[in-house]
Amino acid sequence: MMSLIKRSYKYRMYPNKTQEELLAKTFGCVRVVWNACVDSFNSYDKETNPNPKFPTKSDLVIEKPWLNEVSSATLQQKQRDFIEFSRQYFNKNRKEKLGKPNYKNKHDNQSFRLPFPKFKITNNKIRIEKIGWVKIVIDRGVPDNARFISCTVSKNRAGQYFVSVLVETEQCYEQKTSKTVGVDLGIKTLATLSDGIAVENPHFLCENQAKLKRMQRHLSRKKLGSNRRNKCRLKVSRLHRDIANKRSWYMHNLTTMLVNNYDVICIENLNASGMLQNHKLAGSVYDASFSMFRNQLEYKCRWYGKELIVIDRFYPSSKTCSRCGWKNKDLKLSDRTFVCKDCGMEIDRDLNAAINIQAVGVDAAIRTQSSRVASCVEASKME
Ligand SMILES: [Zn+2]
Structure with a gap:
């Protein structure tokens, strides 16, 4: 009997300049939704506010009309993700307790999620709602019978873009070895x-560790907000x-x-x-x-x-x-x-x-x- 499992495939993504700007805007808007949810999460109080309501996009858009400029599916998804997080946070049966939610800022790793069918994949491109066709490198294809669930677009601190596609697929049994x-x-x-x-x-891990330490020392000596510090910060991120x-x-x-x-x-x-x-x-x-x-x-x-x-x-x-x-x-x-x-x-x-x-x-x-x-x-x- 075949059982279904969830599995994700992560690809490197190469947006052009315009797409980078659109992505930055989306990351920012999603962050606003997340932080607004954290706000209301923190406003919990046993007596006065026992059931904080998480703001939806339509609540936020009154004050921040620019939220309409990005795909509303990502914003709704972020809110759903936060509700799931808070459900897990209060789940008493959970073995490892979750920490309180953190505010996100623009220096963190950025990401947003899109449910299917708001995206579409071909041989070497992915179509993302409101962003368009973005070039990706597919090193390992999604199986033909897989059912798409969602995709997560992310940017790391070193400035690289990735997209991770979550699918439901049949479990592929490896050969039994009986060992x-x-x-x-x-x-x-x-x-x-x-x-x-x-x-x-492997030795390469220790060697890099020493290099990292040295570079972090360099970074700490640079003036805050200076161009050199920024360059150095990028170098440290890349080494990390x-x-x-x-x-x-x-x-x-x-x-x-x-x-x-x-x-x-x-x-x-x-x-x-x-x-x-x-x-x-x-x-x-x-x-x-x-x-x-x-x-x-x-x-x-x-x-x-x-x-x-x-x-x-x-x-x-x-x-x-x-x-x-x-x-x-x-x-x-x-x-x-x-x-x-x-x-x-x-x-x-x-x-x-x-x-x-x-x-x-x-x-x-x-x-x-x-x-x-x-x-x-x-x-x-x-x-
Ligand atoms: Zn013995």
Whole structure:
């Protein structure tokens, strides 16, 4: 049985000068709607204003007639997006609580969304309502049977334009491999798999980090509002973008390799892996990488019909012997090898952790009676 999934395709967009102006205008108007919604969200008061009403386009247009100059579908969409946000904000069943909504300003990343059929895609162009035909580069086409939902036009701080097209399409099942794997993430070795494969952490990330620091120092010395500062700011944004692109490219390779080769992927809950506390400098960078890793795995597993298991954060994966279960309570971060005092096994620390993560993950999955995992484990026993 085929199930439907939502999936997005992101393309680089090249508007001409006139279109850039139109886009800037649309970004601005959408921002006005968002900020007006934030205003009314913040006006919430238990006694005097328990049910703040979010302003619609027709409310705002009285004072700001120039809102009529852009596509009203985008403005309505923004308001709907905000209502959905506030619904999620007050959703008590939500695991990760959302923060309060922020005001947007013109220096942030800009974006607006258009529902289908307000846009149309051909080979190398996209037609956006009130903007016209804009050139795009399609590196990966949308499947023929896909149903369009919406598109999001965005501009990043480095001045590049993108359009991301959200579609509903049939889940494409990757070939079943009947293999399970545990993944241990680290700093020196980015990922260690329970079958012994180690993925190194690429050096280019550290190198760029030093460059970024230097450039940010330059920026801080420039006079506010000066031309030189602006130029320097753009340079810093570009470097940020390059680093982010490289990291994301590397992570995509890793996560795609995992969903292609394994049916069940077990990872640790990364937020609390403890090790980050000892690497304060690297902390924020790796934090971002880890959440990117988990995010990508989550949606790719959904796309390709694979299973992702996130194990309990309190399980001492690196301190437990993967052969006999003995616990080394005094294991230090500097100990790269795990030596078991009970059964005498000597094993690489990360590999030991990865094997434990796999065992615990598969166990937990069988307990919750996931039929997919059970059949997968059965199959690997038969071999
Ligand atoms: Zn042992």
